[in-house]
Amino acid sequence: MTKTRSTRRAFLRSGAAAATATLLPMPAIAQAAPRVLVIGGGFAGATCARALKLLVPRTHVTLVEPNSIFTACPFSNDVIAGLRDIKVQQFTYDKIRREVTFIRQAATKVDPQKRTVDLGDGASHGYDRLILAPGIDLRWDGVPGYDEAAAKKMPHAWKAGEQTQLLRRQLEAMKDGGLVVISAPANPYRCPPGPYERASLIAHYLKTKKPKSKLIILDAKDAFSKQRLFQNAWKELYPDIIEWVSLSKGGKVASVDPATNTFVTDFGKHTANVGNVIPPQKAGRIAELAGVTDRTGWCPIDPSTFESKQQPGIHVIGDATIAGGMPKSAFTANAQAKVCAAAVAKLLAGEVPVQPKLINTCYSLVAPDYGINVAGVYRPVNGVLTEVEGSGGVSPIDAPREIRKLEAAYAESWFRTITAEVFG
């Protein structure tokens, strides 16, 4: 068995299956269905597992994910602002279980040479192709003073779930006239417009429920996604509430003190009633253990197949990747997953993957009935996912309110559509 497998592996890897098929004993090949392991059941991994099974039903697809319920980040800022129940963000793997093998465990080790993955229960699983989709981990060394214990006092709420609800409770408990401080990291990080959407929706909550309160964004950048759209909307909707402090104005947080909810910058101190630290991030830890991260902490990939540039046979999709111009979003993760599934199907069949094209769109809400978007179309150019010239861009700066309202409805439609495709 082991021998058959390694022969087949070498064979699949050679990319010449079609050409040499007649030279090999056919029954051995025909019997052995390829085994594909997908680690991480988020937007990228769940999409990829299902898409691959649909493309090549004979593949043994196994999805490994420690949680039985997935809590989605997109629209979690609505939960924080009290506009949405967290239950609307939650999805089970019930449908997926009927299509692929689902193992409720965390992957703990990857051996790229032996092509095995160890799980939390001690079991070891072999693979012909491995797909890593672990999302992000927070860099606990990124902001001095900020660690896992501090996050219980100053939530990050950058992985949805308990943290989202903690931040919501803190805002509810805050007195009118309080100060909310959000610190935003330098690029790259999950969901580039996310901190500014969050600031907007919290400001909406403050304006309607606690109008004497203020919100400060301390930013490690001088520019951000959809900046003009956000800033124009803030001027119109929340002129006395939101203050954005850029990097060059002293926005970079040097340290935090969770005991007093204080953010320290080179220019001074801000003591918050509610402090939201969005720390720097890196690829989910299993990517590092698999040897697919580089010194940035993210994963370099081939833009056509999403195969790691560091470990053959391992593909990486979603937030964990270095994907050129594509931002880290659920839309991107889902789009990459479908391209990766198609490429893996081709590679398993000994065929050459096609040059892909991918779309990203990030909707943001500035208020419940005020949506804006940024869109882009990408293709590989010299090994890097690059925006197609003349495509993409942001919503018009001067659009009337009814268009913003239409966009808010499209944003909600997008969420229902994508989550139906991924989990439904």
Place this chain on the structure above:
Amino acid sequence: MAASPEPPPGAASCSGCHAVSAGTKTTVPRIQGRIAADIVAAMAAFRSGARTATVMDRVAKGFTDDETQAIAAWFAAQK
């Protein structure tokens, strides 16, 4: 052996917004099962600006005529 139901480049991304499952509540128009020529015409109108859009103008500009035709044919064939 070949991975046959595979969509042409770009098409897999459209379903991020254009729902495939009939049960999804959405305000985005459905495009699967539509006449290919109509999809091509709509994309051309979005690209030229003849038809106003909240997002499709910027999406359509990322695809060539050939790519758009392949995508349209694929969606037309989906039920």
